[in-house]
Amino acid sequence: MGLFESILSIILLIIISAIISSGEISLAGARKLKLQQMANDGDLRAKKVLELQEQPGQFITVVQIGLNMVAILGGMIGEGQITPYVYAFLSKYSQAEWLESVSSWLSFASVTMSFIVFADLMPKRMAMASPEKVAVKMVGIMTFCIFLFKPLVLLFDSLASGLFRVLRISTIRQESMTPEDIIAIVDAGAEAGVLKTQEHYLIENIFDMQQRTVTSTMTTREHIVFLDKSFTRQQTLETLQQNSHSKLLITDGSLDKIIGYVESHTLLTLYLQQDIVSLTDNRVLRKALYIPDTLSLYEVLELFKSSGEDFAVIINEYALVVGIVTLNDVMSIVMGELVSNEEEQIVRRDEDSWLIDGSTPLEDVMRALNIESFPNQENYETISGFMMYMLRKIPKKTDFVLFEQYKFEIIDTENFKIDQLMVSLRKDIKTEE
Structure with missing residues (x-):
């Protein structure tokens, strides 16, 4: 084989190796969701x-067979055919004893560098840039190679699979996607400018619905406005005048004995039509939907959908009423600050401090303060609950808790309830930094 034929053979082997390398990277890196689309x-x-991604054993086997065959042939041609020409060229300028060794190394280095650059680095980087596009172009070639080398593919694939079974190593590609994976993708999309700020905010809140329980957004027991069935016309009208709620509970003596609820209008x-109206009249009284306080907001939304209701009474494990929730309350978690006209629960005073309402859900505090988790947070749901858990006593003004780089200090209480906290960055940590 002459020098021209040897170089042509090397170029052909590089092209074959480049095709195999780009096929390997693209088929392995192609995203399943994009391919499905x-x-x-x-x-x-x-x-x-x-189909190849679901059963990658034969594909990986044929790739390794192809790459190893090309590498062996490239070494044989480089060592056996190109080295004599390199030696003949160098012998014109020197007759040193080490000339033959240097010629061998030069031919080896030139062939190796050519394979690394043109058969590995360049095709793999191009395939990584657009794996799906390259994969669909290469899949026909790879399928043909699997058919061409079928006996060898079956042999080596069976040997490898047998060893994996003996070692109890799973080789099944896991394509399951967790909420954390989706949030990471959403964050990446927001950073790249693909998602708008509002879209990013909405998607994060939707996943929050699966984590938050209904108690994080309910109207608590002490704030429930209700009508007792014994109320006179005057008492009822005064209650309606003072509280502009669209729905009000009807009770029988106490809030834990609920008969149903009425629509205010x-x-x-x-x-307006008659002087005497019974609050238990079937024309106004509607049956209340009861839900446990352990449900997530997503489950509550599903219940509203299946029952056709948009109002529910929340009870705890002792069958005591702890609050009420409406469809609007649930959707406010999704829409949040985009549509809310209510007073903010977290107000940033300056660069180093925040005023936080005691009933603020932990998830909102974690987001505002960039805190990953609170200690044993399964035991409470609000920042007030965190303070009581950490203090291990009934809270009072000036009580504080140090957690991470923050100081949580109670600045207002009412009837043992924490109304407001001041959260500030700890000076000792700031000084150390």
């Missing part, structure tokens, strides 16, 4: 890529 759009090649309409 392409397959749904009618691209049959994308469907073949998905329906009740007012009846009062």
Whole structure:
């Protein structure tokens, strides 16, 4: 074989190796969701890529067979065919004893560098840039190679699979996606400018619904406005005048004995039509939906959907009423500050301090202060609960808790309830920094 034929053979081997390398990287790195979308759009090649990804054993085997064969042939040609020409060229300028060794090393280095640059680095980097596009172009070639080397592929694949079974190592590709994975993708999309700030905010809040329990957004027991069935016309009208709620509970002596609820506008309409109206009249009284306080907001939303209701009474394990929740309360968690006209629960005073309402859900505090988790947070749901858990006593003004780089100090209480806290960055930690 002459020098021209040897170089041509090396170039051909580099091209083959480049095709195999780009096929390996692209098929392994192609995203399943993107391929599924392409397959749904009618691209049959994308469907073949998905099939190869589900059973990657034969694909990986044929890749290794191809790469090793090319590497061996490249070494044989480089050592056996190119070295004599390099030696003949160098012998014109020197007759040193080490000339033959240097010629061998030079031919080896030149062939190796050519394979590394043109058969590995360049094709792999191009394949990584657009793995799905490259994968669908290469899948036909790789499928043909699997068919061509079928006996060797089956032999080596069976040997490898047998060893994995003996070692009890799973080789099944896991494609499951967790909420954390999706949030990471959303964060990356926001940083890249693909998602708008509002879109990013909404998606994060939707996942919060699966983590938050209904008690984090309910109207608590002490703030529930209700009508007792014994109320006179005057008492009822005064209650409706003072509280502009669309729905009010009807009780029988106490809040833990709920008969149902009424729509304010329906009740007012009846009062306009007649002087005497019974709060237990079937024309106004509606059956209340009861839910346990352990449900997540997502589960509550599903219950509202299935029952056709948008109002529910929340009870605890002792069958005591702890609060009420409406569809609007649940959706406010999703929309949050985008539509809320209510007073903010977290107000930033300056660069180093915040005023936080005691009933603020932990998730909101964690987001505002960039805190990953609170200690044993499964035992409480609000920042007030965190303070009581850490203090191990009934809280009072000036009590404080030091946690991470923050100082949580109670600045206002009412009837043993924490109304407001001051959260500030700890000076000792700031000084150390």
